[in-house]
Amino acid sequence: MTKPIKVFLLVAFVFAPLFLRAQQADSPSADSVQDRLYSVFEMSKASVVKVYAQKTVVVKDENGADKNLATLDVGSGFIVGKDGIVMTSAYVTHRAKKIWIEWRGILLDAKNVGLDPLTTVSIVKIAGDFKSRDASIVTIDGTSPLPKVGTMLVGVSYEMGLPPSPRLGLSAGHNIEFGGTFLPTIYVRSTLLSPRGSTGGAVFDLNGKFVGMTIASIPEIGGSFILPAKAAAKIRDDILLCGEPVYSWFGLRAEDADASNGTKVVVSLVAENAPAKKGGFKIGDEIVEINSKRVRNNTELRDSTFFIRPGEIAQFKIKRGGKCMKLEVLAERMSSDIIKTAESNLTEQIEKNNGASKRSDIKSKSAKK
Numbered sequence: 001m002t003k004p005i006k007v008f009l010l011v012a013f014v015f016a017p018l019f020l021r022a023q024q025a026d027s028p029s030a031d032s033v034q035d036r037l038y039s040v041f042e043m044s045k046a047s048v049v050k051v052y053a054q055k056t057v058v059v060k061d062e063n064g065a066d067k068n069l070a071t072l073d074v075g076s077g078f079i080v081g082k083d084g085i086v087m088t089s090a091y092v093t094h095r096a097k098k099i100w101i102e103w104r105g106i107l108l109d110a111k112n113v114g115l116d117p118l119t120t121v122s123i124v125k126i127a128g129d130f131k132s133r134d135a136s137i138v139t140i141d142g143t144s145p146l147p148k149v150g151t152m153l154v155g156v157s158y159e160m161g162l163p164p165s166p167r168l169g170l171s172a173g174h175n176i177e178f179g180g181t182f183l184p185t186i187y188v189r190s191t192l193l194s195p196r197g198s199t200g201g202a203v204f205d206l207n208g209k210f211v212g213m214t215i216a217s218i219p220e221i222g223g224s225f226i227l228p229a230k231a232a233a234k235i236r237d238d239i240l241l242c243g244e245p246v247y248s249w250f251g252l253r254a255e256d257a258d259a260s261n262g263t264k265v266v267v268s269l270v271a272e273n274a275p276a277k278k279g280g281f282k283i284g285d286e287i288v289e290i291n292s293k294r295v296r297n298n299t300e301l302r303d304s305t306f307f308i309r310p311g312e313i314a315q316f317k318i319k320r321g322g323k324c325m326k327l328e329v330l331a332e333r334m335s336s337d338i339i340k341t342a343e344s345n346l347t348e349q350i351e352k353n354n355g356a357s358k359r360s361d362i363k364s365k366s367a368k369k
Contacts, residue, residue, distance in 0.1 A: 036206045040154045041166040043208050046136035048201060049103050050158040051077045051088045053096035057351060076157035076201035077101070077124070078138045080236060084126030087213060087236060089200035090115040093122045094350055101126050114239035117342035118184040119227055120215060123239045138202050138210050142233035147171040147188060147211050155192045155214060157201025167192050172223060176299040185306040186299060187225040188212055194224035234307060245339065248308050248331035252276035254287060256298050263297050279329035282320065289317035
């Protein structure tokens, strides 16, 4: 009985070091992570640009009278085309009278191409015949999956107007709503801090792949929301090809409900004369699949419908009264009134933020006199 034990011990003695070395090879060391951070930043910083936007806001002076003040908003963006196409934040460029892009230390005139007030993405183009083979661009993969929770992220931006800077964080979750407000699609919630000037910056994983664009700061949790690469590609293409975002409308609302094996998605509203109504949907239907893709919660449903184009037929698998059914819904284009309302809300929020900032400046200057 002793021989098998001796043989086992001998095998373990011989192969244990090899097994440990294999494990170490699979687990990145601190040095390799550091090297990747250096590599991602060096590779991406040339494609990230500083965006300047000159605007005029109306504020109250110390005597309560209206006063026009010129403001200069500064944010970040990134080049997505060698012809000078730049993606940035609408919070920076919307209603701007003048836009400049700082590229390689050179200040270049730019003009608005279009914006999406729902995701607050703005597309601008460097003016003139900007065509540079040397321009580094960010490649956006329109098929990229969402980064898994726990993925290490590198944000690159011109925070506080300083030179391009990297920040390291994590993908902390996937949100379709926050604070009771529904988001237009799934956003990546990250631990990347987003100080002033970093909105519109690019975010990468440790392999240097574009993960998304910084959309908004979340000071309550010390992080930020990132528009994923797949959604960013859709908005970019919509604006460049159509001059505006193109969204589908189904006319139904669904909510998560408890199920024996987790959650299920149940229809709570079907609008009259809506595509969903025409397709046969009823309140209480449980949505199981859309276009052969499993739907386990409302987040997955909203993410799927975000990428369906107007005029496309969406195939739903539902449960009604314990029986499975298939419904086909012809997606219609979202009303332009919804987009206009979103743009109006965006304008109001920008003016409120700029006005509050300038009023604070006026009070500060007045107090010093």
